[in-house]
Amino acid sequence: MATPLPLNCWRQKCLSRPFPSTRLFSTTSTKLALPVATKKSGATVKGQKKSARIKSKAPPKSTAKPPMPGERKAMRKRIVLSNTNALEVDGLVDLSREMTGSLQNHAGKVVGLEGATVDGLRAVEAFKTTQGWGLFRRPAVLIREESVQLGRRLVGVEQGKETLRVVVDGAKGTGKSMLLLQAMATAFVRGWIVLNVPEAQEVVNAVNDYAAIPGTTPTLWSQPAYTANWLAQIAKANGPILNTLKVSQKHNLPITVPSDTTLTRLCELGARDSDAAWPVFQALWSEITAPGRPPILMAVDSLSYIMDLSQYRDPDFNLIHSHDLVLVKHLTDYLSGTRTLPNGGAILAATSRSHAPVSLSMNLAITQQVERQKGEEITERDPYERKYDQRAESSLKGVEVLMLKGLSKVEARGLMEYWAASGVLRQRVDERTVAEKWALAGNGVVGEIQRGALRMRI
Amino acid sequence: MVFILGINFPETRIIQKSLQSFYGIGHQHSSRILAKYSIIPTQRLGGISAKTISAITAELSGMTIETDLRRKMQENIRRLRDMGSYRGRRHAMGLPVRGQRTRSQILTSRKLNRVERFN
């Protein structure tokens, strides 16, 4: 053990620090010594600085129960059709069978929908969450110029037993889906059978199971779960009519269907067994297209989804074309006119302008048809563009196009008067306010009028 | 519970995820297997028939995955090492093999690059 350095060393002095008495050659003893108890009186220990940082607490754990599976989706898709706080509108006429023949008498006015129609529309999911049904006492629709046109055509094809093929197009918020709803309401009122695909996206975006149909070339694909669901929807919506109709033909079905079954029952049987859903749908279709049965209305929303490749894949990992899905094929066969409805009826398709994929062929077909209807020069397809879809083009050949524009001022006024009568619009409805809202909504785009008048609170 | 290749999965598990839990099956392989059996990517194990499950198991057992794949990879690295190649040396040293700079950020190679590699 070495002696410590002398305390009076001049070098030590200049360091101006007390010389540690334990500074020995070996440090073992100091290390082994018991640690000196630190003072507890808040004095900061050297090397343990007080920082300004505040320790963040762990976020409080939520004690609320997480929603049950499917609950969120149910909330998202919930449709409220009535608001008890809204006023009852006096003199609101309901859409009736007699009225559908002469809708022009009600042009620019709002008409109500009666209970049975509303039930049917709800069952086919014609109402959408974005349409603001929850603001009013009961569902009602504005009869606009296009509604009158379409209504007249529907009545016409019912009498002439023709097939009406219409694509409804127009800018965002011009009421395309609403026009489909009106057509469906007309169909329900007139005793048609209504089949609706409320969102074409769900048919093609690979969220429902699919299976190849054996013995088809090129291979066709069925969607058992979706079809089963659809059958249930059809049965529920068209119950009053299908209940009166009975199975009249022989069908080769994987399930046993007793003779003398109502068509509602047939649908329910198909809905119960998803593997049998598609054959049951085919049976149902042959029943309802048999002679003497009522006309049929088929409606599709967001058409551009089924005008391109789907998200499904075949065993070779190629994307399946939407038209190879039997359900879509069923619709496009009637849309293209390769099949017709023997008892008359219509297939209506509406395009979507919100987040829908761009289908060049569909857009071109619509442009060409509009030009043809106006008698203008027809746009040629772009020779340098490769994204055209031959099948989409052929499926839209000769389809009538109903181009929606903004409302006229008279229609806008009728609508706003209805809002005011419901107590939703708290403003005097005069020429000035109508003109102002009409101009602000880009020349009467109805969705924008609603947004400006009902949603915005400035 | 669903058995795939001797491993138990809960029925609520998405099939693509459970397939990807096997070493050697990623997005590409799992998607192709699903396409082969016409299963949608969001399908859960509970909704698949036992027949399809056994077919998928058979499909997987024919593939070089899990232990086989690990062994194969280790053999490849060992071959490089035994040859005394540059790549082999880098593996042994736990350094980047493909010419990356080593001044900073070589944690991944330090973790993975070794002769007895497991993952």
Next chain:
Amino acid sequence: MKVSWLPATLKETRQCASAPRSISFSRQRGVNIRPRNFTTSTKLRAGIAAAEFDFEGQDGEGGKRPPFYARLLPCSPSYFTAQPLFTDNLLAVQTLLERYGNLPTVKPGEAPRVVWRPLADYRDSVGEVVQASKYSKILQVLHRLNHIHPSLMPEPVKDALNEYKRDINPFRNVVKVAPIDKMGRTLGAGRRKASTARAWLVEGTGEVLVNGKSLVDAFGRVHDRESAIWALKATDRVDKYNVWALVMGGGTTGQAEALTLAVGKALMAHEPALKPALRRAGCVTRDPRRVERKKPGHDKARKMPAWVKR
């Protein structure tokens, strides 16, 4: 006496000296425009100091020697006031008023609008420290003189008034009204931030097209749509005109508010009487604010980098 060699100031003094009784009011230039010379050169000093006496009197050429006075007389009786030039000017206009004050006048308020030279300008030209209250005395007289009926306005008064008028008469600056073309359109232009807008307004039913698109397509925000046709909305003219507009540059807010101005100006061309209403609605004044430029040494326009000790 030969005076050609003398400095200008003194020359006058000499001339005054040679005509002692007729004190030079006839000079009466309204204002001595010559600015005061601040140098201390000999020339100036020569101007201030009296000239040497010529006792010999050799300059007389015609034999007749001009009368000689022992001391010099100042050219103006106000020479010994605090502000001699100002006093001269005031006296001059007052004399004019005395002389022509009884001419017929126009009614108050009907005289031609004139803007007089500001005090600072007058001070500069005179070179004296003139109080505002003093200058207002001149202006008061001028105001009265200005009310003399224009058809009878005498020449000297005109000259005096002109002397005190500003070079530019802002009252003559009248805004040109944009014409209505043969198609019934008017064009207005507006700017805001980095956007420029041109709007053509024609009588119609309230249709609006911006860059060929409807208002909804052009502006996603309802607020922007409102600003675009704010000029029409604020004056209740939404359903009276159609708008066809071109907008360039900037973002949506800038474009919408540039349109406010453009539509407002085009509307003013149709109905000039709406100007006060439009001004109240904020459709006339251009908002001059722009993005402030970034400066060197700053992170943004004003933000400085974080300051760290060492």
